[in-house]
């Protein structure tokens with residue numbers, strides 16, 4: 047587990063011999079913002095940095111503060127608006143980026159928002175997705191799948207190629223095989239208690255999102271062993287979105303207040319967290335990484351690039367939880383069978399949107 051100084055020193059050594067392209071989905075606030083800022087500072091502005099979110103005003107302020115090199119070597123700092131809870135919007139953004147970018151070196155996804163973090167409310171998006179899973183999982187899946195060819199291109203160029211999803215790695219939560227979209231859980235939740243006490247469907251949405259992200263990185267890492275895929279836990283961070291617990295409903299308001307006090311007492315700043323997240327981002331070369339809040343590796347598996355097809359998790363139906371293609375992975379919740387089930391389900395759901 048690196049100290050902050052060690053993480054900063056490692057990040058400071060990052061000096062690629064090409065112009066890096068980095069995309070931060072959720073770069074308009076919180077950990078994603080601090081990662082984009084840290085990356086811009088490290089590169090002294092010499093990078094193509096794209097921050098994605100909804101808040102154009104916040105984005106303009108963040109981008110204006112990036113170092114602006116006088117030498118024009120292709121550097122660019124831009125904001126791309128996107129409502130990531132809409133899969134149609136996510137697809138349109140990916141299409142736009144794919145049409146004009148040659149490669150992407152770093153794809154970082156941090157966007158959450160209040161709906162995805164609520165413990166008391168669960169609803170369905172206009173596209174029919176559980177609102178927690180839309181932000182915690184489905185949009186991350188589409189961004190990864192659609193932008194993957196650009197990461198592959200970066201790797202073919204001999205450059206860094208790393209996809210990172212910042213959510214809640216390391217818990218080893220199993221991926222279930224039934225009610226993957228949580229529609230049954232929502233049907234069973236008592237509507238009259240919505241907002242009053244924690245909702246089973248909302249809590250399940252929080253937990254499932256974490257488990258599904260393990261499946262997401264395992265699936266894509268197994269298909270593309272030449273690229274790095276990371277699911278990382280930021281820990282407790284004082285961000286605008288994360289500085290307060292979503293609330294436990296008005297019945298448990300005093301408990302929420304106490305938990306918020308406790309959370310504040312153990313949280314670190316978003317800049318500090320970003321140094322650990324960047325450490326994880328710049329450290330992994332290829333393979334699957336489950337990382338903790340200091341960027342430390344909880345478990346990893348580096349595939350042999352010569353055996354690309356061999357590592358398709360969908361082709362192997364081992365049911366042992368926490369094992370990826372025969373390799374035990376600490377803090378990883380998938381089994382080859384449950385990941386295959388999740389991916390089949392995801393593809394069928396997204397095909398209908």
Ligand SMILES: NC(=O)c1ccc[n+]([C@@H]2O[C@H](COP(=O)([O-])OP(=O)(O)OC[C@H]3O[C@@H](n4cnc5c(N)ncnc54)[C@H](OP(=O)(O)O)[C@@H]3O)[C@@H](O)[C@H]2O)c1
Pocket residue numbers: 071072073074075076077078098099100101102104128129130131156157158159160163212213214280281282283284285286287288289
């Ligand atoms: N902070 C913590 O203590 C903590 C703890 C554990 C896990 N996490 C997880 O770590 C990640 C980062 O946390 P955070 O606190 O920095 O983030 P956050 O406050 O949950 O998310 C803020 C970012 O999400 C974007 N966002 C929210 N809804 C969006 C939407 N519909 N479309 C596009 N962008 C949207 C916001 O952009 P706009 O406002 O511009 O739309 C902003 O850039 C999240 O996944 C969070 O769940 C955080």
